[in-house]
Amino acid sequence: xxxxxxxPAENTRLQRALGVLRDVMARPSGAIGLTxxxxxxxxxxxxxxxxxxxxxxxxxxxMLKGPSGAHWxxxxxLGRDVLTRVLLGGREALLVTGxxxxxxxxxxxxxxxFFGLVGGRLDEVLMRVVDAxxxxxxxxxxxxxxxxxxxxxxxxxxxxxFFYGIPxxxxxxxxxxxxxxxxxxxxARARGHGRITVIRxxxxxxxxxxxxxxxxxxxxxxxxxxxxxxxxxxxxxxxTPDWGLMIADARGFMSFAPWGVLGPVIALSSLIIGxxxxxxxxxxxLGIDRAxxxxx
Amino acid sequence: xxxxxxxxxxxVGFVGRDGRTREVLRNIDLAVAPGECxxxxxxxxxxxxxxxxxxxxxxxxxxxxxxGSAAFNDTDMFARSRQELERIRGGQLALIPxxxxxxxxxxxxxxxxxxxxxxxxxxxxxxxxxxxxxxxLGHVRLPDPEAIVARFPHELSGGxxxxxxxxxxxxxxxxxxxxDEPTTGLDVTTQAHILELLRDIAxxxxxxxxxxxxxxxxxARVCTRVVVMYAxxxxxxxxxxxxxxxxxxxxxxGLLASIPKLDDTALPIAxxxxxxxPGDAGAGCAFADRxxxxxxxxxxxxxxxxxxxxxxxVRCFFAEExxxxxGQTIGAAPVRYAGGGTMLDLDDLSISxxxxxxxxxxxxxxxxxxxxxxxxxxxxxxxxxxxxxxxxxxxxxxILKTIAGLLPPxxxxxxxxxxxxxRTVEHRDPGQLRQIQLIFQNPDDSLNPRxxxxxxxxxxxxxxxxxxxxxxxxxxxxxxxxxxLGAHYLGRLPSxxxxxxxxxxxxxxxxxxxxxxxxxxxxxxxxxxSVQAAVLDLLNDLKKTQGTTYIFVSHDLAxxxxxxxxxxxxxxxxxxEIGQTHQVFGGESHPYTKVLLGAVLEPDPDAAPTLAADDVxxxxxxxxxxxxxxxxxxxxxxxxxxxxxPWQSPEAGHAIRCHISLEDLNAD
Numbered sequence: 001x002x003x004x005x006x007x008p009a010e011n012t013r014l015q016r017a018l019g020v021l022r023d024v025m026a027r028p029s030g031a032i033g034l035t036x037x038x039x040x041x042x043x044x045x046x047x048x049x050x051x052x053x054x055x056x057x058x059x060x061x062x063m064l065k066g067p068s069g070a071h072w073x074x075x076x077x078l079g080r081d082v083l084t085r086v087l088l089g090g091r092e093a094l095l096v097t098g099x100x101x102x103x104x105x106x107x108x109x110x111x112x113x114f115f116g117l118v119g120g121r122l123d124e125v126l127m128r129v130v131d132a133x134x135x136x137x138x139x140x141x142x143x144x145x146x147x148x149x150x151x152x153x154x155x156x157x158x159x160x161x162f163f164y165g166i167p168x169x170x171x172x173x174x175x176x177x178x179x180x181x182x183x184x185x186x187x188a189r190a191r192g193h194g195r196i197t198v199i200r201x202x203x204x205x206x207x208x209x210x211x212x213x214x215x216x217x218x219x220x221x222x223x224x225x226x227x228x229x230x231x232x233x234x235x236x237x238x239x240t241p242d243w244g245l246m247i248a249d250a251r252g253f254m255s256f257a258p259w260g261v262l263g264p265v266i267a268l269s270s271l272i273i274g275x276x277x278x279x280x281x282x283x284x285x286l287g288i289d290r291a292x293x294x295x296x
Numbered sequence: 297x298x299x300x301x302x303x304x305x306x307x308v309g310f311v312g313r314d315g316r317t318r319e320v321l322r323n324i325d326l327a328v329a330p331g332e333c334x335x336x337x338x339x340x341x342x343x344x345x346x347x348x349x350x351x352x353x354x355x356x357x358x359x360x361x362x363x364g365s366a367a368f369n370d371t372d373m374f375a376r377s378r379q380e381l382e383r384i385r386g387g388q389l390a391l392i393p394x395x396x397x398x399x400x401x402x403x404x405x406x407x408x409x410x411x412x413x414x415x416x417x418x419x420x421x422x423x424x425x426x427x428x429x430x431x432x433l434g435h436v437r438l439p440d441p442e443a444i445v446a447r448f449p450h451e452l453s454g455g456x457x458x459x460x461x462x463x464x465x466x467x468x469x470x471x472x473x474x475x476d477e478p479t480t481g482l483d484v485t486t487q488a489h490i491l492e493l494l495r496d497i498a499x500x501x502x503x504x505x506x507x508x509x510x511x512x513x514x515x516a517r518v519c520t521r522v523v524v525m526y527a528x529x530x531x532x533x534x535x536x537x538x539x540x541x542x543x544x545x546x547x548x549x550g551l552l553a554s555i556p557k558l559d560d561t562a563l564p565i566a567x568x569x570x571x572x573x574p575g576d577a578g579a580g581c582a583f584a585d586r587x588x589x590x591x592x593x594x595x596x597x598x599x600x601x602x603x604x605x606x607x608x609x610v611r612c613f614f615a616e617e618x619x620x621x622x623g624q625t626i627g628a629a630p631v632r633y634a635g636g637g638t639m640l641d642l643d644d645l646s647i648s649x650x651x652x653x654x655x656x657x658x659x660x661x662x663x664x665x666x667x668x669x670x671x672x673x674x675x676x677x678x679x680x681x682x683x684x685x686x687x688x689x690x691x692x693x694x695i696l697k698t699i700a701g702l703l704p705p706x707x708x709x710x711x712x713x714x715x716x717x718x719r720t721v722e723h724r725d726p727g728q729l730r731q732i733q734l735i736f737q738n739p740d741d742s743l744n745p746r747x748x749x750x751x752x753x754x755x756x757x758x759x760x761x762x763x764x765x766x767x768x769x770x771x772x773x774x775x776x777x778x779x780x781l782g783a784h785y786l787g788r789l790p791s792x793x794x795x796x797x798x799x800x801x802x803x804x805x806x807x808x809x810x811x812x813x814x815x816x817x818x819x820x821x822x823x824x825x826s827v828q829a830a831v832l833d834l835l836n837d838l839k840k841t842q843g844t845t846y847i848f849v850s851h852d853l854a855x856x857x858x859x860x861x862x863x864x865x866x867x868x869x870x871x872x873e874i875g876q877t878h879q880v881f882g883g884e885s886h887p888y889t890k891v892l893l894g895a896v897l898e899p900d901p902d903a904a905p906t907l908a909a910d911d912v913x914x915x916x917x918x919x920x921x922x923x924x925x926x927x928x929x930x931x932x933x934x935x936x937x938x939x940x941x942p943w944q945s946p947e948a949g950h951a952i953r954c955h956i957s958l959e960d961l962n963a964d
Contacts, residue, residue, distance in 0.1 A: 183742035190700045191756055191809070192721055192729035201755075205746035 023285035030281025036274025040267075044091050053081040055088050055241050064257040074259040076250055085241035086263040090271065092236050093243065096153060097222040100160040104222070105215040108165030112172025113207060116180060117199070123173075130169050138163055138225065139232075146234045156235065160225060164218050168211070175210040179203050209286040216279035220272045227268055243268045299327035299367075300472055300504050301351050306364030308346060308355060309574070318575030320346050320359060322529045330471065333498055333505040335519035335536070337512060337551070339571060339824045340795070343528040348474045348508045352385055368472070387417035390465035394477040396457040400449040406433075406460055407445030410467060417468030432463040437493055439912070454688075455486035455911050462493065472504040479514055483687040483851060486911040488895035491517045510824060512555060513897030516540055517905070524548045527571045527582035530601060534608020536901045544604045544615040546587045553627070554829035555899055556854040558881065562627035563858050566830035570794050581612070589614045628833060631840045633861040636678035639845040640699070640813055645672040645708035647691070647698050647869070666917050667706050669694050669869035676862075678812075681839065681846040683860030683877070685853055685892065689914075691869030692849040696815045699847070700734045712813060730760045733806035737818040739798035743790040749776070749801050750786040756808040772808075778841075779804040779834060796827035800834065807838060816848045820855060832858055853896050857881060862949075865889045867924050868917035875950030884946045884961045886954055887930045922955065930956060 024030035059079035067074045073082035115123045133141075142159055149155045179185065180203070188198045229235040230244030238245065243264035250260030303326040309319040321343045328334050336344040349355065350366050353373025365372040368389055373381065385391070393399045401409060410429040414420060420428055433441035436459040449457055458478060465473055475494070479487040495518050498505050507519055515522055515536065522539040524532040524547065532545040543549050550567035557564075569586040572578070580595040581587070587594065593613060604610040606619055648667035669691040676682050684692045697703040699710055701721035710717045712731055718724050733756075736742035743752060753772040757763045763771055773783035779800040790798055799819060806814055816835070820828040836859065838844060850856050856863060857877060864874040865886060873886040880889060887908070894906035908929040917923050921937040928936065932955050941955045946962070954961065 183736040183738065184744040186702055187734065187736065187742050187805075188755070189721055190702055190729075190734050191759060192724065192726065193755070193759060201747075202744055206744070 020282070020285045024278065024281045027281040027284060029277040030285070033274045033277025033279075033281060036270055037278055040090060040271045040274065041094070043087060044094050047087040047091065051081075051084040051087050053084045055080065055084050056239050057081070064253055064260070066257070067259055073263045074257065076246070076260050077253060077257075082246075082260060082263045085246055086243070086267050089241040089243040089246055089264055090267060092240060093223055093226045093230075096156050096160065097219055097226055100157045100164065101215055101219040101222055103157070103161035104165035104218055105168055105211055107161070108168025109172040109207070109211045111165075112169040112174075113176045113199070113203070115169065116173040116176025117203075119177075119180075127170075127173070130166060133166050134170075139228065142225070142229065143232075143234065146229070151234050151237065156226070156229070160222050164222050164225075168214055168218060171214045172207060172211060175207045176203065179206045209288055213279055213283045213286065213288065216275055216282060220275040220279070223268070223272055223275070298329060300330045300332075300369065301326070301328040301506065302367040302370075303327070303347070303351060304365050304367070306347075306350055306366060307362040308343075308350060308359050309362050310358045310360065312575065316575060317362070318573075319362065320528050320574050321350065322527075322577075323363070324528075324530055326351075326523060326530070328472065328504050328506060330504055331498075331502040332521065333507060333519045335515035335522040336506065336508045336525060337510060337515055337522060338525035339510065339551075339826055341571060341574075342525040344508045344525050345476050347525070348476055348506050349391075351474060351506060352389055352391060353381055354385075383417075386413065386465075387468035388471045389474065390468060390470040390472075391474045391476065392458075392461050392465050392478045394480055396461035396478075397449060397454060400457060400460060402449055404448075405445065406447050406449065406452070410445075410460075410464055413464045413467035428467075432466055433460070435466065435497070436460070436463045437489075438463075439910075453486075453912075454482050455490065458482065458486075458490055459493070462490075462497070466497070466501075469501075470503060472506070473498070475505060475507045475509075477509050477511075478507075480509070480511065483911070484853070484897075485687060485891060485895040485907075485909065487514065488897065488905040488907055489911040491897070492905075492907060494518055511897070512540065512552065512825075512899035516899050516901045516903070517897055524551070527577050528574065529582065529611065530609075531583065531611045532608065533601070533610075534604075538607045540899050540901060542606055542619060544606055544608070544610045544619040545583075545612050546589055546614075546618045547583045549618060550586070551826060552899060554826045556829070556832070556852070556858045557898060558854050558857055558893070558896055560627075560854075560858070561630070563630055563832055563836055564825075564829040565627045566833050567826035568830070570796070589617055627829075628836060630836050630859055633677060633680040636680075638675050639678040639680070639713065640676040640847075641709075641711040642672050642674045642695075642699070643709045643711065645695070645698065645710065646670040646706045647694050647703060648706040649694075666919050667869070668917075669698075670917070672708070672869075672871060674864055674871075674874065676845055676847065679839070679843045679845055680862065681848055681860045683856035683863040684847060684849045684866060685851065685856050685863060686866035687851065687892075689868070690866040692851075692866055693817050694869070695866075696734060696817050696847060696849055699813075700732055700815055701729075702734075726760060730756075730809045731811055732813045732815065733809050733811040734815045735799075735802055735806050735817065735819050738822040739790070739795065739802045740822070742802050743798055745790055747789070748786065749781075749788050749790075749793075752790075752801060752805055753786075753808050756805060760809050775804050775808050776801075778807065778838070794827075795823050796830060799823060799827075799831055803831070803834060803838070807842065807844075810842075811844065813845045813847070816846060818850055819848075821850065821852065828855070835859065853881075853892060865892070868914060870917065870923040871953060872924065873950075873952045875952075879947065879950040884950075884952060884958055886924075886952045886961075887928050887956070888924045891927075891929065922953075932956060 024034060057080060062075045062079040064077055065071060065075045071081050073086060076082055115126055141163055145159045146155060185198060185202050188202045226235055227244030230242045231248045236242035236245055246264040247261055254261050303324060306321055306324050307319055308321040309317050312318050324347060336347060338344045353366060353376060355361065361374055366374060407429055410432060411425045414425045414428055429445060430441045433444050438444050438456060438459050479490050491514055507515060509515055519536050522534065522536050523530055524539060524545065526547050532539060532543060532548045539548060543552060553565040554567050555564055567586065572582055580597060581599050584590050584594040599611050599613050601609045601611045604615050612618060646667045647669040650665045672695060686692050698705050701724055704719040712728065717728055721729065750772055753775055754768055757768055757771055772786060776783055776785055781797060781800055820831050823831060839846065848856060848859055860877050862875065863877050863880040865872045865888060867888050872888045873880055891909045894908050897905060909927045912927060914926060918925055921939060922941045925936040935955055941953045943951045943953050944958050945951045946958050
């Protein structure tokens with residue numbers, strides 16, 4: 001037999017992860033996306049030490065002033081430094097969604113895998129319940145919970161994790177269905193492996209890729225939802241700086257002081273675009289997107 | 297103007313990750329005259345489909361034209377405008393793809409799809425389209441065209457879908473047809489019918505055809521000229537007779553030798569190694585690494601296509617030697633069953649996919665429809681190989697699943713050794729599980745893409761023998777050696793293996809359990825012929841050393857013939873005939889066996905298949921009488937519809953289930 005030219009044939013989990021990371025970085029979307037995300041994460045961590053002003057410091061003489069040497073992004077209607085507040089404004093959102101996303105993916109994923117495995121009538125009935133849930137506007141569902149239990153991290157995290165876990169059920173179930181029908185699962189069953197072993201060894205590794213990409217997508221949706229809640233006044237309470245809240249506060253002055261809106265808008269959208277680009281590149285690197293692969 | 301399709305010096309390639317341009321096609325010239333039918337053959341990855349698509353001016357995504365032109369009617373397709381291409385493609389130049397089921401629009405009725413083709417590519421006034429559709433469907437010999445018009449693609453069988461695709465291609469009155477493996481994946485009988493249809497249509501209309509296939513039998517049937525491709529270049533070109541009867545290129549010889557033949561009792565000869573990846577062919581002959589006649593010169597200088605003395609053109613320095621050497625090697629003899637105790641016994645086995653309706657469930661009744669598989673009683677000796685043959689839907693794989701415990705039987709028992717086997721895997725003890733191993737059709741599906749070869753092999757070793765650490769590693773390596781793969785494969789993932797290597801790993805996994813019974817479910821049908829021969833050889837070797845009992849399921853009768861001691865023929869989940877291989881393949885046969893044997897395509901331009909029965913696909917077995925009643929070419933009459941046929945035995949070990957008397961069966 002001819003042998004394949006000596007490729008390094010170590011395929012440990014770490015090496016696979018590094019390989020995927022290299023692949024993501026090799027794609028323009030991945031390189032731009034990951035850089036944006038990393039930039040935001042680093043800023044969120046170090047911002048309290050680098051901000052030029054106190055985010056609460058008001059100055060009635062400096063209300064709605066345009067960008068200047070002292071205030072690079074101008075000041076808001078209370079005379080606070082916009083740059084300072086933009087730099088700090090993502091911390092809360094990243095903290096809440098950073099905790100809620102894994103929770104959503106884990107519970108939605110587990111339930112989806114369970115539905116996918118059970119199959120049959122029970123699966124059909126439960127999925128219709130999920131569909132019914134998904135058909136309601138998300139903001140409505142969330143407002144009900146928030147109005148009932150109040151705002152604050154301890155309510156926002158479980159609320160977001162709950163509602164954003166539901167679509168994950170769908171994805172995880174579909175991925176499970178795809179894998180369960182494949183012969184390697186039958187082969188493992190025919191060998192006589194226990195149910196748990198089959199799920200852990202044969203199923204999970206193949207479903208996890210999909211869940212990872214789904215998790216990244218959910219994260220960006222969740223950030224948008226969190227900012228929307230803040231915008232509506234149900235998220236972060238003033239005076240804590242937050243992009244959604246800043247947009248809400250500054251939108252009245254947009255016609256003559258657009259910098260108040262522009263700063264947080266650019267910050268928020270660059271983060272979300274960064275996450276989406278990363279998710280896109282990740283899906284391609286893992287080979288689970290629908291686009292065509294290289295020929296031959 | 298002489299050539300209809302005139303491809304000149306075409307090179308096609310893609311840019312790899314490393315930035316290097318890798319050529320998929322290398323400087324190919326191909327001319328097809330009007331009315332001529334040219335076959336393109338080669339292993340997967342040889343570039344044959346790419347070449348056919350290039351004739352349409354189409355390249356798969358990522359590929360680019362590096363050099364040359366592809367003229368159709370004297371104008372380069374790559375130089376034409378989009379509008380022109382749209383007009384020509386599907387009109388004067390039509391493509392019939394491999395899997396028509398996927399190329400028909402699932403939400404449109406057949407009639408609407410054909411009318412669309414007529415609207416775009418025919419000059420016929422719109423009010424005549426409906427009649428033309430019926431005419432086209434009749435032309436491709438679809439029964440009851442009026443009914444087909446109103447059907448959706450999923451309501452048709454694979455063969456019928458392929459016929460619709462042909463009708464659609466004919467709608468534009470094409471001057472040339474490009475066929476990309478149009479019969480791959482179809483049953484032998486359906487395949488033979490489609491090929492006859494294509495032959496007749498081409499002759500009738502004076503249409504040119506470019507027929508891409510890895511199946512030399514199909515090529516022999518429809519083509520007048522054959523082009524053999526290897527690693528993106530033409531290595532041999534000549535008349536079908538010349539290429540198939542006296543090939544002068546070692547690769548074509550190897551390819552021919554690797555095809556199992558019905559009248560050959562020896563195993564086909566494997567063509568070792570694999571073709572170079574695109575761009576890796578080096579300076580010399582691309583085939584040098586796999587060639588028996590290789591000399592130093594072959595590794596340094598690339599041979600040019602040159603006219604050969606016997607006819608045709610060949611790309612080889614030693615074409616004369618190759619010509620002389622042809623047919624001298626003989627394949628290994630299959631290991632034959634020497635007798636022994638019963639290993640596996642199927643007693644009155646029936647299997648049903650139908651779920652009883654709620655009312656029936658409440659009344660404690662089974663499903664009202666006849667079971668998918670019924671009345672199967674077969675006893676298999678220790679070390680014997682039983683071949684199970686039949687068209688798709690005959691229940692071959694279903695029976696294997698039940699033996700493996702993946703699907704509970706509706707009735708009857710399976711006995712392995714001297715103990716009856718519990719119905720499903722959950723109730724079998726480790727000894728029983730280890731005893732029976734199943735090898736699947738497609739290794740891409742049966743190997744977990746996230747597990748390394750070591751992971752894959754270690755699973756049965758840990759499960760059945762509790763091995764760990766160094767012992768586990770050593771044993772895995774040993775098993776890999778046994779399937780002729782080195783220990784360095786242990787760290788690889790399935791995606792880093794070729795198709796043949798993957799199937800070897802799947803075989804190694806089954807044999808890691810030290811099984812007494814191995815169930816092979818179409819194990820070679822997803823592989824290239826050259827690789828298939830190697831896998832058959834490996835299975836034969838393992839039988840020699842391990843004394844394994846095989847049940848070998850295949851729709852390819854020649855493959856079954858090569859390996860089996862005994863053959864059972866199934867139709868609609870019922871046994872028609874069972875006997876020693878030579879008994880089933882010769883002498884008295886069940887009419888269905890005759891139909892199957894007649895449809896086998898040989899890589900020989902002089903052999904013509906006999907088409908005894910229609911290639912209609914039945915969805916369910918009849919409730920009473922003979923299962924083959926609706927398609928039987930030798931139907932006796934009402935008795936076939938009402939009474940189950942009796943078993944008749946022409947000689948010991950051979951049994952035929954038919955109402956026709958043995959003398960009459962023999963008379964045919």
